Amino acid sequence: MNGGGGRWRFERFELDAEAETLRRDGRSVKLQPQPLRVLAILIEHAGQVVPREELQRRVWDQATFVEFDQGLNYCIRQIRAALRDDPEKPKFIETLRRKGYRFIAAVESIVEVDAPPAEPGPMPMPMPVAAARRVSGLALAAAVLVLLAGVVAARAFLSRPPSALVYTQTTNFTQPAFAPALSPDGRIVAFLVGSDASFPPTGEVYTRMLPDGEPIQRTHDGWPKYGLSFSPDGAQITYTVADATRGWVTESLDVGGGEPRLLVPNAAGLTWVDPQHVLFGEIKKGLHMGLVAATIGRDHVRDVYLPAHERAMAHQGAVSPDKSSVLIVEMGPTGGWERCRLVPFDGRSAGQQVGPDGPCTAAAWSPDGAWMYFTARVNGSNHLWRQRAPAGPLEQLTSGPGEEDGVALSADGRSLVTSVGMIESGVWMHTPAGDRLISPEGYAWGLSFSSDGTLLYYVLRRTATSMPEVWVTDLRSGTSEPVVQGHTVESFDVSADGMQIVFAARSPEGASQLWLASRDGRSVPRLVGTGDDQPFFGRDGDIVFRASENARNYLFRMKLDGSTRAKVLAGPIVELKGVSPDRRVAVAMVPVDEVPSTAVMAIRLDDGAATRLCPAECMARWSPDGRHLYVEPLLQGHDGGQTAVIPVPAGTSLPTLPPGGVRLAADEAAVRGSRIIDLSTYDAAHAGTVAPGASPDTFAFTKTVSHRNLFQVRLQQ
Numbered sequence: 001m002n003g004g005g006g007r008w009r010f011e012r013f014e015l016d017a018e019a020e021t022l023r024r025d026g027r028s029v030k031l032q033p034q035p036l037r038v039l040a041i042l043i044e045h046a047g048q049v050v051p052r053e054e055l056q057r058r059v060w061d062q063a064t065f066v067e068f069d070q071g072l073n074y075c076i077r078q079i080r081a082a083l084r085d086d087p088e089k090p091k092f093i094e095t096l097r098r099k100g101y102r103f104i105a106a107v108e109s110i111v112e113v114d115a116p117p118a119e120p121g122p123m124p125m126p127m128p129v130a131a132a133r134r135v136s137g138l139a140l141a142a143a144v145l146v147l148l149a150g151v152v153a154a155r156a157f158l159s160r161p162p163s164a165l166v167y168t169q170t171t172n173f174t175q176p177a178f179a180p181a182l183s184p185d186g187r188i189v190a191f192l193v194g195s196d197a198s199f200p201p202t203g204e205v206y207t208r209m210l211p212d213g214e215p216i217q218r219t220h221d222g223w224p225k226y227g228l229s230f231s232p233d234g235a236q237i238t239y240t241v242a243d244a245t246r247g248w249v250t251e252s253l254d255v256g257g258g259e260p261r262l263l264v265p266n267a268a269g270l271t272w273v274d275p276q277h278v279l280f281g282e283i284k285k286g287l288h289m290g291l292v293a294a295t296i297g298r299d300h301v302r303d304v305y306l307p308a309h310e311r312a313m314a315h316q317g318a319v320s321p322d323k324s325s326v327l328i329v330e331m332g333p334t335g336g337w338e339r340c341r342l343v344p345f346d347g348r349s350a351g352q353q354v355g356p357d358g359p360c361t362a363a364a365w366s367p368d369g370a371w372m373y374f375t376a377r378v379n380g381s382n383h384l385w386r387q388r389a390p391a392g393p394l395e396q397l398t399s400g401p402g403e404e405d406g407v408a409l410s411a412d413g414r415s416l417v418t419s420v421g422m423i424e425s426g427v428w429m430h431t432p433a434g435d436r437l438i439s440p441e442g443y444a445w446g447l448s449f450s451s452d453g454t455l456l457y458y459v460l461r462r463t464a465t466s467m468p469e470v471w472v473t474d475l476r477s478g479t480s481e482p483v484v485q486g487h488t489v490e491s492f493d494v495s496a497d498g499m500q501i502v503f504a505a506r507s508p509e510g511a512s513q514l515w516l517a518s519r520d521g522r523s524v525p526r527l528v529g530t531g532d533d534q535p536f537f538g539r540d541g542d543i544v545f546r547a548s549e550n551a552r553n554y555l556f557r558m559k560l561d562g563s564t565r566a567k568v569l570a571g572p573i574v575e576l577k578g579v580s581p582d583r584r585v586a587v588a589m590v591p592v593d594e595v596p597s598t599a600v601m602a603i604r605l606d607d608g609a610a611t612r613l614c615p616a617e618c619m620a621r622w623s624p625d626g627r628h629l630y631v632e633p634l635l636q637g638h639d640g641g642q643t644a645v646i647p648v649p650a651g652t653s654l655p656t657l658p659p660g661g662v663r664l665a666a667d668e669a670a671v672r673g674s675r676i677i678d679l680s681t682y683d684a685a686h687a688g689t690v691a692p693g694a695s696p697d698t699f700a701f702t703k704t705v706s707h708r709n710l711f712q713v714r715l716q717q
Contacts, residue, residue, distance in 0.1 A: 269316030286591025421708030581626035641680025
């Protein structure tokens with residue numbers, strides 16, 4: 001099975017392996033390089049069974065970072081999505097269990113006629129992909145090099161990338177290893193091991209001597225953490241802890257050993273400017289986080305950058321080597337990651353956005369300050385990028401199904417450390433009989449039951465590049481189907497009678513919009529709001545939602561046609577989390593003047609009266625029939641996942657709660673009829689991802705599979 005470069009036509013498609021393009025009716029179809037290579041091999045041997053082992057030999061290598069089975073399954077799903085092929089009734093790719101795959105459509109080879117002979121010349125440089133791959137056969141290797149070079153030429157907006165990336169695996173954990181930081185001398189890497197399914201991630205701090213030291217676990221507390229950094233002398237490791245009692249704080253570990261200690265209160269994402277000065281995010285009010293500079297003792301504090309919107313958060317900054325500029329990783333008004341930002345260190349302006357046009361989760365400088373490095377999500381995939389400072393051309397460094405997150409540059413600028421892997425999140429159902437899989441593919445979130453508990457709704461992104469859709473599974477028959485398609489869905493709610501769906505989606509320009517759709521799909525979704533998000537159905541034909549006004553978020557209501565907009569609550573909110581089954585009470589996070597700086601409130605929709613459910617952050621959701629309220633305090637360390645199930649008196653929306661709300665699940669142990677259940681096994685990163693069912697023994701959850709490890713990437717210029 002040699003080859004790998006060629007042109008073929010099948011049905012309405014045309015594949016050019018050399019140029020790495022797939023077209024349908026003459027229009028380009030998006031497909032990442034590695035799935036394209038798999039498709040080319042299958043088409044090259046159309047009608048024949050291609051064993052999985054042969055695909056592994058041709059496309060993967062035993063030394064690569066991608067786990068073969070997971071990577072091949074991902075590629076096949078990507079190909080089927082691009083070809084619109086049904087795996088149950090395939091037109092193109094047939095799966096033969098325990099054997100491999102067969103391309104079953106008729107294929108026509110396209111041969112160039114009277115093509116002039118090629119001028120002899122140097123071999124084109126390959127586009128760097130997610131790992132260095134060795135492919136047997138000199139002819140195939142040359143074809144793949146030409147194929148990958150075609151991708152570089154096609155991406156006119158990118159400048160020439162480095163000639164090659166060489167990967168060396170640094171960790172080998174079964175749990176995700178992520179958030180790397182390098183010591184100033186490059187001899188030690190610090191990182192987190194745990195769950196990166198949500199932010200802030202939950203994990204423990206580890207260190208490892210490079211190149212081949214044994215990993216050492218340095219913390220054992222279960223707290224959510226992020227933002228690892230070494231002090232300039234390499235003696236301390238600092239990191240952020242998100243604590244339900246203390247808020248966002250920076251703790252420190254001595255590299256030589258010992259227990260963590262509080263270093264700076266109200267400080268997040270701390271990095272070092274020099275031995276006496278640090279840069280960190282500081283909460284102003286609620287979740288409004290600005291970047292400030294100060295001494296390590298928190299003296300001489302000055303603002304460097306404060307986002308305009310009160311929901312926005314400047315989580316972390318990196319000062320340029322010449323101390324003139326700062327790269328900032330920030331969240332925007334909706335709580336989602338924004339593009340990275342470059343601002344002057346003296347704070348004279350808000351600077352400008354830099355890097356790729358997509359959510360940016362990590363940024364770093366090259367030691368000479370010439371390059372800015374990023375990990376960012378573009379076209380559904382998270383990869384490494386770099387850009388000449390301050391506004392030079394962009395270079396995408398990696399591609400493929402394996403995704404990168406986090407970036408730590410070596411002192412000589414010739415290599416970096418990043419976390420590489422894949423994340424998938426399936427939908428599961430838990431009953432007294434055990435757990436069963438509902439949706440095995442893609443990435444799912446936003447689970448909720450119908451009022452009778454027989455239908456389960458959720459958002460599903462089937463592939464990395466596909467639009468998130470609203471799906472429903474009938475738990476009686478086991479059948480699943482999409483109910484909202486063609487929109488980039490972010491969140492949704494189903495009316496009490498099950499006849500309508502209101503959902504928030506992003507427009508092609510990135511604006512948040514509210515849409516109203518019929519459950520049966522007989523009418524086209526109707527736009528009812530722009531600039532709004534987090535919608536839920538209220539009473540009497542209302543929609544309640546979050547909207548921004550004067551750089552603050554508020555709780556609003558309006559009619560189904562978008563008319564009669566009015567505030568439900570005079571004061572601002574941070575997030576709208578849900579509405580009770582009787583549609584009388586909304587749950588929202590609001591800013592407060594205390595530590596921690598937020599609280600979760602139950603707000604009556606008729607008069608705006610508020611009752612505290614818990615301080616800081618918690619999951620508060622009702623059973624579908626409204627008879628039980630589930631309260632899970634979050635940011636609790638090892639106590640995370642302990643959930644209070646509190647009975648709701650008939651004819652009411654809320655039980656009687658302590659004046660300060662539920663701080664720990666045990667606070668409700670004394671309430672008559674209440675019970676505590678442990679959802680830590682099912683609740684990804686203790687982030688409130690469980691949807692209560694008809695009884696405490698029945699619930700839906702997402703099981704996130706994240707296989708990530710650290711790799712040192714050598715940048716050959």
